[in-house]
Amino acid sequence: MKRIDIADVADIATGAALLGAGGGGDPYIGRLMVEEAIRAFGPVQLVDVDSVPDEALIVPTAMMGAPSVMVEKLPNGAEAEIALEAVETAVGKRAHAIIAPEIGGLNAMLPIVLAARRGLPLVDGDGMGRAFPELPMVTFNIFGQSISPLAISDELGNCVTVRTVDVDSAERLGRQIVVAMGAAAQICCYPMTGAEAKRSAVRGTVRLAWEIGRLLRVAREQMADPFEALLTYLPTTDYYKHCRSLFDGRIVDLRREIAQGFTVGTVEIENTAQARISIQFRNEYLVARQAGKAIVIVPDLIAILDSETASPITAEALKYGQRVRVIGISAPPILRSEAALRVVGPQAFGFTDPFQPIEEMA
Amino acid sequence: MKRIDIADVADIATGAALLGAGGGGDPYIGRLMVEEAIRAFGPVQLVDVDSVPDEALIVPTAMMGAPSVMVEKLPNGAEAEIALEAVETAVGKRAHAIIAPEIGGLNAMLPIVLAARRGLPLVDGDGMGRAFPELPMVTFNIFGQSISPLAISDELGNCVTVRTVDVDSAERLGRQIVVAMGAAAQICCYPMTGAEAKRSAVRGTVRLAWEIGRLLRVAREQMADPFEALLTYLPTTDYYKHCRSLFDGRIVDLRREIAQGFTVGTVEIENTAQARISIQFRNEYLVARQAGKAIVIVPDLIAILDSETASPITAEALKYGQRVRVIGISAPPILRSEAALRVVGPQAFGFTDPFQPIEEMA
Incomplete structure (x- = not known):
């Protein structure tokens, strides 16, 4: 177990920007949001997926939409909690830990914000090992995890919970909902058990991003x-x-x-x-x-x-x-x-x- | 209390077509759907709003979308049950009775289909005394009833539950979701107590539609x-x-x-x-x-x-x-x-x- 504190955030953001392969949203905004959340709610525990109990509920969270829009329409942090509560209500269980669906840019940072706000640990891993643009493009889906319930919330406090017969319908409906919310919204989806996370997560990617950011910073510091x-x-x-x-x-x-x-x-x-x-x-x-x-x-x-x-x-x-x-x-x-x-x-x-x-x- | 049986359906459909003011969807399709539902699930009790217990849950249901599309993309009946269950889950209570949000065309008939399928009574009344095109345009809203949770379901089995900060956001988001579902979908919304229904419903409109249909038919029969x-x-x-x-x-x-x-x-x-x-x-x-x-x-x-x-x-x-x-x-x-x-x-x-x-x- 490791602890993510304010001093660590910049390095993680830099590494996540690299692994984002151009996507995942502006990492600088994500960095500011995480720093603010840790300042207000305290540091976040980073846990290995193997340490999560098999029956515990793990919930991925991210922004969905056009990164160009996210830059101008910042999440306030509260919408993630609304989406998480909607998933918890639909599943009938409280979340034990948060995980990133993608270790890219802003979307690598928002799970840390939610973990800080709710006082939950962050699982060291994600569902891509990089960033991708669409909801089905995660290992959780590739390993057969259902995306439903998918909760989508906006900065006004509106929240939509989607249950679909397949992941493509979730992508199609979810994308329309996000566009209607202004082309950027917060989501929680693919709620899974600890056992399922152990099977499908790309492990250790938060630490990898962290290390990449650290060594880039150190190289610059040392000229x-x-x-x-x-x-x-x-x-x-x-x-x-x-x-x-x-x-x-x-x-x-x-x-x-x-x-x-x-x-x-x-x-x-x-x-x-x-x-x-x-x-x-x-x-x-x-x-x-x-x-x-x-x-x-x-x-x-x-x-x-x-x-x-x-x-x-x-x-x-x-x-x-x-x-x-x-x-x-x-x-x-x-x-x-x-x-x-x-x-x-x-x-x-x-x-x-x-x-x-x-x-x-x- | 009155009973809606197969022989009554055509008259109600005719009256509802008149009160629909051109909208509410094709009443002929609604008639066929109700007849089939009553044949399969039995007749429906029509109850006065005053007879509903104050704390009972009353749920309005309708199609949302373009009537031109509804004619070609028929509901199969099951999607209304999915939407109702989503509202029941979100509210944490089972429905006691169904009510029509509008007494117009197909939308006057679909609540009878859902009532038959679930073996629930239908409240004699609606939220318009006619039909209107948008979600906020009901007496339930005019009297301060919240539209949330609004559940929207399609014929594939997809279901979206919307909770918004105001009714205009629900109309905006709901409309986009319906368009994404193919411009016609089934909704349940404005869940309310019996006491709230007594305050806001337009009373007796099912019987009014029924009587209008009956007298038009009798006039034709008698030349x-x-x-x-x-x-x-x-x-x-x-x-x-x-x-x-x-x-x-x-x-x-x-x-x-x-x-x-x-x-x-x-x-x-x-x-x-x-x-x-x-x-x-x-x-x-x-x-x-x-x-x-x-x-x-x-x-x-x-x-x-x-x-x-x-x-x-x-x-x-x-x-x-x-x-x-x-x-x-x-x-x-x-x-x-x-x-x-x-x-x-x-x-x-x-x-x-x-x-x-x-x-x-x-």
């Missing part, structure tokens, strides 16, 4: 190369061990819009030799292509980092002219199984490219 | 004039006593579309002297104008009847070339109060015309 620190550390992890620097350049083209509740678009990056890569995103970076050929593709991670500071840049923070470095990182093996690829692989995003692990790409 | 029968009977009622024939003619223009979950448009009717009236609708007929001047306006009722049979024609069943008679009918006095007019008067529909009771119009 060392943060990229080197990162590319030295990731290969020592179980999940992210295949990684490499893909491209250095400047953003020369950026098409981005908010469509159907997502931040979607393409960014083009050019280097001094006039070579280019393009990266498509739907909340998250999905595929990087060079000369039309994929060089890294979902579920493997793409990170776009500021080329000076190595700060991860989310899709909604991309700007024309930014100098960036693009890094490709292997997804946790749990996401690369055949069953998982059906839900989070290239075809799930409408691409015809087959999935090819980054370590097997040229 | 008598059904319009005369209708215009002789309505003045003897407490609610609908001011009524008159407004226009006879043929439908010469019809603009109708499904927009944001409503059936909206305008119908123009011309008589042999080339005079015209136009009637605007949003699910229900809202205002009839002659030479630009309103001759009857919400909440007073407008009915368009087949000029031969006096069968009420709903807005989605209007056809070019139909020969029709238009009748104006006073709304129940409860809808004409200042508080009610704010919710169901001309301004609530975006008209600048003031409300003027039909009996005071030329």
